[in-house]
Amino acid sequence: MKNNILSSEQSQQLLATLKARFEKNMNRHVDLVWEDIQANLVANADKLWILDSMEETGGEPDVVGLDEKTGAYLFFDCAAETPKGRRSLCYDAEALAARKEHKPANSAINLASEMGIEVLNEEQYRYLQQFGKFDTKTSSWIKTPDEIRKLGGALFCDYRYGTVFVYHNGAESYYGARAFRGCLRV
Structure with missing residues (x-):
């Protein structure tokens, strides 16, 4: 895995894409709040690079839950067909x-x-x-x-x-x- 960080502009574009997908598909994360997820993403900028790779390969990543043991948000590829x-x-x-x-x-x-x-x-x-x-x-x-x-x-x-x-x-x-x-x- 490459240890890369997105530029500020790339990060903002990706966050906007993820937020729009989050809001469009609320059934995937009924009890979760976007602002909490975004704060977690911003605090873990290396994860934005990974999500961008998922996006670029056609995965359409979205939040599908919260790991109760670790507190980590779970992002799965949610494209209708395999990426x-x-x-x-x-x-x-x-x-x-x-x-x-x-x-x-x-x-x-x-x-x-x-x-x-x-x-x-x-x-x-x-x-x-x-x-x-x-x-x-x-x-x-x-x-x-x-x-x-x-x-x-x-x-x-x-x-x-x-x-x-x-x-x-x-x-x-x-x-x-x-x-x-x-x-x-x-």
Whole structure:
């Protein structure tokens, strides 16, 4: 992850975008107050850089809750479809190294780490779905349990027929309609 800080102008633009999204989607954060979130973001300028990366890759990050244990606000990628700027990635570095031909540019786990975010796990993915219908035409890699990954597999989810489906693929596979959704704690 790069340790960068946005310029004052970039920060103001991003905060305006995040505030507008927050106000448009109040169902995602009923009991939260934007001024509190903004104060937390301003106090953690390095997190603004990460949110900007989420935004730039098409994630449309928004607040979806508050971690009661730590007091951190949870930002998830809330784009209707999996983020366009993160598609065509295999699952992790091991899968990327295993590809002999037609290697993708990166892996989901690597890119998430570079961005400073966590790939959503199954529980988080299902939690996100209560706020809308996400991935109705695309799919998103999710954090895969070690037992499955050790056997060469990786998990992904989508939303079809009013249901969240969890599937498996070889970790080295990649598709133009599959990326990953991330979580940032601020």
